[in-house]
Amino acid sequence: MNYADIKEFDVANGIGIRVSLFVSGCNHHCKGCFNEVAWDFNYGKTFTKADADRILESLKPDYIQGLSLLGGEPLEYSNQQGLLPLLRRFVKLYPDKNVWCYTGFEFERDIQNNMMVKWEETRELISYIDILVDGKFEEDLKDLGLRFRGSSNQRIIDVKQSLKEGKTILWDKDGRI
Secondary structure, rough: EEEEEEEEEEEOOOOEEEEEEEEEEOOOOHHHOOOOHHOOOOOOOOHHHHHHHHHHOOOOOOEEEEEEEEEOOOOHHHHHHHHHHHHHHHHHHHOEEEEEOOOOOHHHEEEEEEEHOEEEEEEEEHHHOOOOOOOOOOOHHEEEEEOOOOEEEEEEEEEHHHHHOOOEEEEEOOEEO
16 A cells, blocks of 8 residues: 555544545546545555554554545545555554544445445444544545535445444534634
8 A cells, every 4th residue: 555645733634633544546626626646546645654653652642533535535445455554553552542434435326335235344344433423535526615525426434333223323413614
């Protein structure tokens, strides 16, 4: 897996101060994407154990609320395989911190009814995610007044509660700034 960037103090991609990992590789190719350069799976640098160690070290301070995964597309199968070792370590080291993940895939159709059925890696990866911002960015639905998402079709989903209740539970129903 390659990555485009690691931000150690990010306040735009989830609640609080976060560490964000922008993976490379995305097949959605959304018109108006803010990170089009990261569509290429070969863009950036190879993600190494040293990079994972740096991220985990950056998460140590109490004022860091958690880890955000963006892209590119974190849920591309090859990226899932690259992210799993990081997330396994994260949940053991920081049980009180959370994981946000941004994906162009739709939670029910693409993730639950397809990827989680086909791939054990997806089932495990999703179990580590607390909040999922789902859906492709739609340029004609772009709304700068939304919290933590770029277009009004995207949803902020409480993954743990959704899996527990067997239905999609929105984390922030209003989503306005």
